[in-house]
Amino acid sequence: MFHLSNASFSHGSLPVLHDITLDIVEGEKVALVGPSGAGKSSLLSVLWQQNPEQVALCPQESGLVDILSVYQNIYMGGLSRFSTLYNVFNLIRPWTSRKRDIAMICQQLGLSDKLFVSPDKLSGGQRQRVALGRALYRQQPIFMGDEPVSSLDPEQGDSLLSEVLARHSTAIVAIHSPELAIKHFDRVIALQQGRVIGDWPTADISVATLEDVYRDA
Numbered sequence: 629m630f631h632l633s634n635a636s637f638s639h640g641s642l643p644v645l646h647d648i649t650l651d652i653v654e655g656e657k658v659a660l661v662g663p664s665g666a667g668k669s670s671l672l673s674v675l676w677q678q679n680p681e682q683v684a685l686c687p688q689e690s691g692l693v694d695i696l697s698v699y700q701n702i703y704m705g706g707l708s709r710f711s712t713l714y715n716v717f718n719l720i721r722p723w724t725s726r727k728r729d730i731a732m733i734c735q736q737l738g739l740s741d742k743l744f745v746s747p748d749k750l751s752g753g754q755r756q757r758v759a760l761g762r763a764l765y766r767q768q769p770i771f772m773g774d775e776p777v778s779s780l781d782p783e784q785g786d787s788l789l790s791e792v793l794a795r796h797s798t799a800i801v802a803i804h805s806p807e808l809a810i811k812h813f814d815r816v817i818a819l820q821q822g823r824v825i826g827d828w829p830t831a832d833i834s835v836a837t838l839e840d841v842y843r844d845a
């Protein structure tokens with residue numbers, strides 16, 4: 629599904645990923661861990677480019693459009709599933725069925741009362757939940773998230789991560805919390821300074837293993 633062989637990547641003239649070799653197969657739930665600047669977002673971006681059509685992406689910068697409502701922002705996640713005309717109608721005057729689908733997502737995300745509010749009136753955690761809703765509404769088999777629950781309280785982050793992972797057969801998620809990485813994923817890839825320094829089945833490691841990744845950076 630995703631394959632890199634001795635791959636390197638630069639941002640302009642700055643090399644940020646070095647000599648990365650990895651395969652991710654269908655059905656895997658993979659956490660990317662590592663200190664800030666290690667290259668997690670860059671690696672996600674390189675992997676996303678290999679299969680953009682099948683990915684529900686939840687980027688670190690939520691990319692919400694503040695002149696639109698929560699409903700419209702979430703609807704944008706599903707644009708590619710419908711015709712242009714149908715999309716225009718639904719963005720202006722939602723059909724009952726689309727409104728019901730998105731209201732249901734908002735209910736799961738604890739945003740029921742925010743459906744027609746604009747994202748600039750929301751807290752950071754609420755905005756992050758809208759970005760998750762937009763990714764869910766894409767309805768693709770692969771989820772890629774860059775710290776998708778970092779602004780949520782621990783309980784809510786834990787439960788929404790479960791929900792998101794249950795809805796996608798394959799997932800690759802950059803995450804800072806060793807506890808969430810161990811609890812929710814079956815493989816952990818650790819990065820330091822643009823290199824893979826560990827690639828383990830979660831069953832073989834502990835929270836302490838991942839804390840060392842941050843301590844030794």
Ligand SMILES: Nc1ncnc2c1ncn2[C@@H]1O[C@H](COP(=O)(O)OP(=O)(O)OP(=O)(O)O)[C@@H](O)[C@H]1O
Pocket residue numbers: 639640642644662663664665666667668669670671688802
């Ligand atoms: N748009 C950009 N232009 C230039 N350099 C960039 C850009 N984005 C990231 N970098 C650099 O690439 C390196 C890796 O950054 P990246 O965002 O991939 O790390 P990260 O592990 O995701 O960090 P964080 O946990 O803080 O999000 C860093 O040195 C960063 O400064």
